Amino acid sequence: MSIANIETKHEGGHHGFGVDEHGHFHHAHHFKDAHHQYESSKQGIWLFMVTEILMFGGLFVAYAIYKSLYAPIFHVGSSFLDVKWGSVNTVILITSSFTMALGIYYNQTNQFQKAVVSLALTILCALGFMGIKYIEYSHKIHDGLLPGKFFTNKEFPKKLSEYIKKMEPEDLSPQMKEIASNPKRLEKAAPLYFGFYFAMTGLHGLHVVIGACLIFWVMVKTHRRRFSSEYYTPVEGVGIFWHIVDLIWIYLFPLLYLVG
Amino acid sequence: MFTLTQAEQIQDAGEKNYLIHEKGLWSWLTTVDHKRIAIMYMIAVLTFFLIGGIFALLIRLELFTPGQTIVSPDTYNKFMTFHGAIMVFMVIIPAIPAIFGNFVLPIMLGAKDVAFPRLNLASWYIFMIGAILAASTLFLGGVDTGWTFYTPYSISTSTNVVLTVLGAFTMGMASILTGLNFVVTIHKLRAPGQTMSRIPLFVWAIYATSIIQILATPVLGITLLLIAAERILGVGIFDPTLGGDPVLFQHFFWFYSHPAVYIMVLPAMGIISELITTFSRKTIFGYTAIAYSSFAIAGVSFIVWGHHMYVSGQSEFAGKLFSVLTMLVGVPTAIKLFNWIATMYKGSIRLDAPMLYAIGFMFLFTIGGLTGIFLASLGMDVHFHDTYFVVAHFHYVMVGGTLMAFTGGLLYWFPKMFGKMTSDTLGRISWVFVFTGFNVTFFPQFILGAMGMPRRYYDYLPEYTSLNQISTVGSWLIGLGFVIVLIAIIKAFISGEKASANPWGGKTLEWKTASPPHYENFETTPVVTEGPYEYR
């Protein structure tokens, strides 16, 4: 069933396109052919991924700048994070990426039943990821390790000032020396790390939830046989979005948990 | 020559024209036709333009006399913020790309529609949600941070900043999606035979603008989200009391906002290329030079944002670095201006209303551009920063540039959009009022700035009174001018005479189809065999 012989018979201005009940794909009327539509949609998807990268990039740039300015705060702050849960989350997200890729593969080869199963697995991993996130967050809220004015943890400022006393003065950046000189300002600046932690993982968690909903929508359409080997762009688009979310976590995990 | 079988006299697409093809409000609200979406954007943008204009008049009225004239300082600050935010986010950024880009770009490319029609409708709805979110603060007590939301003031003020910020974020989302749509349309949906060097210069300008929209707006998105996080969670990234750095906020904000001013002016330059060639009946001078300079401006706009922060605690090295790069922006702009004037050489120029607005653009944009060089030089900006000199500069470039071109484009493409001619005399009268009113309003502000009157001042020293009064009178003239434009449009709707397919003798593709056009733009897809401005 090569693409060429799908004749484009459609009347009126309706924009309807997609796979009809016996698997024939009608491309949208303002494109030359199915391949043209596929190429255009892929380019549109990639352009949107650039905006995702730039949005999270803004946060990573701020993180990089503040980490080099206030290295001790970030170092002591990251010691409060639980690396075990972090690595479990990374493994979960990687497996979800794998099952997502399988979902696309099965759709490409018209094995819809397997595609629905792998997409369901991906959603399961996403929920698992959010569950672990819930555990980590409740643990932090319990300890009072929250950003800004909600910060009530006593142990963190103490550990931070000890750590700074141990460091040689020339390792500290001028801005850090200025803040370290006045204990009241140091105590106020300490929660900055958790400000970053909650901003970055919060925004990433939100994208995981959005990804899960999108995958659910695509899974339902696969179940209803809306896709075929000639037309699977939505699955691939959602797949690329999910891989971008995984990509961001691949960078987020070492930056926040390991190397802080 | 252009090989569409039907000749020039395609008068009317009959019942197939897009306005009457489907009936009823629901057909409009759920349309995926790029022409109808453009009309919906036009209605939204023109109403916000009216609201923003009223706030401008209120500001100028308050500044008529030193001390309290009509309102208290807090209300004045809210007027100033609303004027800025509405004009920037809701009027001038979406105006030309969303209205004329949506309507004319696909027809200029000979395409049936934009690449993703449903995404186009989705971005209109996202834009409206964002606009309603931000405009709702009008009734909930306003916001008084200025359109720049500088921290730590935007964090500590009690007015509802979070709502405005989320509104601006959503409108940014709509701007990204529109940019994305246009880039793919230009890449993939060009008519057969239409290579990249045969597309009109308006399409080149929209292409450069869309690239900036895609690459700059996400950083604004994250910055606005961080302001909301600061106010709700106290995240502390931009809050100096919690260890943050407000100057870093300015870096993030201006990384978007300077390319944003080029999102505003590049489409205007695209319209001017169209107007000048059509009304001089002469091929454009230096087609590749103008197309490449749009890209040069788009490229350089990403590395110059520091000239907004020369005196904001930025280091001296960064100040010099940004100053030398900002000077680079002047070169492509000068190239465009010289090329437009060279186009008029040996042309056959007719001063219709759209051409008058193009001439107005050339006049005012030259002054705006040259004063930009004043502000780019470090020696001058240390004195001029945050004074009325800056206010005058960016109004010359934004109102003198984008809004003059927008009105020119509106009068130029109105026959094509609605099939009715606007009355030429009303157009000329409106130009006289807008042009003179503009100069009377903003030229005195250059002098006020030189004399050292700071920006966003509710009250000023008595010695600045006379210039401020002249400026206020001027603002009434501009208001009158734009009201006359409105009257001309409404009059054209009611009793405008029938427009032919090509009333101005344009050579680009949109003049080859009926006006108002067929709902799929062309009966048969046109084949293009030569450049867009082939006047022999």
Place this chain on the structure above:
Amino acid sequence: MELVLNYSLYLISLICILVPFFGFGISPVLVVKGAIGIFLGNAYSQLVQGKILKNFIKEKKDSGNKTLTSILEPIQQKIDEIEDPSLVKMKKAEHDEHSHHVIPIPVYVGVLLVLLVGTAITVWIAQFDFGTWNTIIAMLVATIKASFVLGFFMHLKYDNMMNRVIFMSGFFFLLLLIAFSAADIFTRVNLIF
């Protein structure tokens, strides 16, 4: 001459973009002099471009010298493209006909293993303290993992060049943001009172 115009503008803005990276070392005055120098050199070479370069390529084409022709081939192709763009379109049109590339499952499993091993390495290495090297190693391993995800899971390896360029442009503009913000923040004179 037109090439003079736009190539020199590109070169100047390119130099100025790279200034923050080695800008700390050399002063802006040197950058401006360098830019003008390149501009004039470019202008001279373009002026000559018409005849000499083309003849040079024609001569060398059949000289059989493998490396030289491989260098000249893209230049020749570039000149053809500038002369008559539609000529190039024809050549490019047929070659990217099919792009629905289906990757077999074993490749996916392989990529999954690479990613899991990568995660294990990053976690394991984090225990030893190499000082600043810690961050560099972590970022290196993360980039390798990311390139695998990009290449295979997201089919970027089999995609056309335009999508790769689009995706990489995102990182380039992020680089601009961090370079110029750092150019300000780390060169500030800090007053301690």
Place this chain on the structure above:
Amino acid sequence: MFSLHFTVLANTFMPVQGSEIAVDVDYHYAFLVISSLIAFIILIGGMTLFIVKYKRQTENDKTAYISHNHFLEFLWSFIPFLIVMGVFYWGKVIYDKHRTFPEKAEEIHVIAQKWAWEFKYKNGVSIESAKGEVLHIPVGKPVRFIISSRDVLHSFFIPGFRNKQDAIPGRFTSMWIEAKQEGEYQVFCAEYCGTGHSNMPARIRAVAPEAYVAWLEEKKANTPVDPNAGNEMAMKGASLYKELGCSGCHTVASDAPKLSGPSWVGLFGSKREFADGSSVVGDENYIRESILNPMAKIVKGYAGIMPPYVGRVSDEEIDNIIEYIKTLK
């Protein structure tokens, strides 16, 4: 003749030239104005000439098919490039003068806060613009301002010296001036900072060096010794009164102009009526509650716009403020 014309134009609209650098800035300004005028005349003059000369005669005139001219395009891209690089270099020279600080300069601390400036000399004398006091500086000697802010961004702008620098909370920035003749100069706040952004002016008077030293001594002599010198907590409360921004809305002197918040004078021990009709005698609990949760009791006749200070001020600091309020009779 040209230099005369040049200088006349240089400072027609610019404020009085307070320093040598101001003169350089004005020459730079005059050069830019003239070169822009010339460029404007070339561009717009050329355009109007073409409009008049090539008016459209018939509907389809034949027009020349000129698509480009490389030499011309090279000219009008390279010459503006040289001009703007020249302008950059001249601007940089002036900027270097502004930003290289002379060694032995008179140091004055400038503290900006919501809607007033406070200047502190080395010998402890402090001048407050809210009280209408004028800052004195010596003529002919460099003066260096160390600028900081107590709440939001402000900007210390002196048009007479063509110089300004932002005041950033949590950080010190600096700038220097050198008056070349006696006179009085206006100071503005140039970075938007809310309601009182337009009425927080200050005045600087440049006086002869000897008069300056004499004035400083005389000012030092009769600065009222701080009444609660012995009372440690009240001293801290007084500095907190300024640091936390209470001074923006509450007055501490009976004669001070009324602000948007109730005055603290005589607050302790006096009856307070509230908007909802209830009333209470001012004591520690009422003050502590009004600091942490101001919306609980709003004094009659005042708007409830005070931001809550929960999490921003510690208990020990609240006690210091209460001690300070007790001393305000």
